[in-house]
Amino acid sequence: MLTERQKDILRLIIQHYTTTGHPVGSKKLLEDGIKSSSATIRNDMKALEEHGLLLKTHSSSGRVPSLMGYRYYVDHLLQPTKMAPDELSQIRQSFGSEVREINDIIEQAASILSELTSYTAFSLGPEVKEKKLTGFRMVPLNERQIVAIIVTDKGNAESKVFSIPASVSSEDLEKMTNIINEKLVGQPLLVVYHRLRTEIPMILHRYFQTPDGMMNLFDSMLGHVFEEKVFVSGRLNLLDFGISMNNDQLKSVYSFMKNTEELTTLLDTSEGVNVPISVRIGSEIGNNLLDDLSMITATYEVTGHGKGTIALLGPTSMPYSRMFSLIDAFRGELASQLGSYYRFLDG
Incomplete structure (x- = not known):
């Protein structure tokens, strides 16, 4: 248990050290208003050192805060300064x-x-779980690349370029876009994420001959929205x-x-x-x-x-x-x- 004077000494040492980077001695504490003799202040500083709250430097008789001292200060002594x-x-x-x-x-x-x-x-x-998927488009760049554009109701728009496997046709991409817009647009992202793992794979098996490849592409397109x-x-x-x-x-x-x-x-x-x-x-x-x-x-x-x-x-x-x-x-x-x-x- 620290005395009130010891608390004042610790507070002043930390405030001075975090401002100047210089160790603090008894003379500086007297100047800052500690109303005791130099000997009494030095004894209090020694007690704070024994508590593990201060460290003695080799170069002078001054003290600097320890990590434990900073912790005590933040928990018990910190008074936020008023912003101008x-x-x-x-x-x-x-x-x-x-x-x-x-x-x-x-x-x-x-x-x-x-x-x-x-x-x-x-x-x-703000947390992803609050967002909803409100828009999805795929724009062809060339025969084998598209840009997927994903929009949420929180003002975020994501776009990413994807390379399309040779086995995926333009008709497949159109089907995929329809599935996303029908099943996922308007839903919270956590629901979208859940459906990507449960309902969507079953739908893909129904519509595509190679559902695993489509699922990987599907997952790539929407997966980064959850990051x-x-x-x-x-x-x-x-x-x-x-x-x-x-x-x-x-x-x-x-x-x-x-x-x-x-x-x-x-x-x-x-x-x-x-x-x-x-x-x-x-x-x-x-x-x-x-x-x-x-x-x-x-x-x-x-x-x-x-x-x-x-x-x-x-x-x-x-x-x-x-x-x-x-x-x-x-x-x-x-x-x-x-x-x-x-x-x-x-x-």
Whole structure:
């Protein structure tokens, strides 16, 4: 159990260190308003060190926070700084008005958040389960290639080029388009996904001589609709976080940040405490490549359209009070931007 003075000392040391990067000694704490003698402050600092909350540096008598110290601070001492009106206005104005679909806004969010913080930022749109399939077309490019165009009611349009097996005729493609429009358009994507695994294979067996090949093509065309898109911005900012990585570690981190499935898992905090903003420090992130970093993850909700996620990955010495406030304001503005766009779609 920490005394109130020890809590104040820990809070001031973390606030100073995350701002300047310099160890903090008793003299600085006296200047910052701790009303005790230097000897008493040093004793409290030693006690905090024994609790595992501070570390003593070799170069001076000052102390720096430990990972456990940051954790205690975030859980018990963090007081979000108040965002200035001009900062809020900057966030609002950063979102461009020229957007073609929802993913443009989601991608833009990661870019803006990274630029505002100089950290690595992630953004994930509202949940796939809320979407419906509203349109499907196939446009021939040449004898053996088509473009499949898939549209959902949440403003997303997906297009992908496919090579057609020699055994598939133009009549087969027309039948497939009719099946998708008759059986799947207008249905929620989770229903579409389920029917692709159950009802559709039986229908294909009825209509086609080589149903397995058609099923693979069918699955390829619609399967990528169910992928969660995680947008990442500021990957190279990792090099500025002051952590030492060899070339192999850097390659592993960079490869990890291009893996959608792993990133989706990283951003999923559903098994943790149900709070809108969570802070994970070091090993709590759940990936040993990121053990020297901290991650702030925030959810946002667009009424009637599900929840999305934004996150910041930065050094453990990030200024938590400011970053907490920034991401809180940002998630509110992102929800507002998406809400306005959905209302525009609904006409």
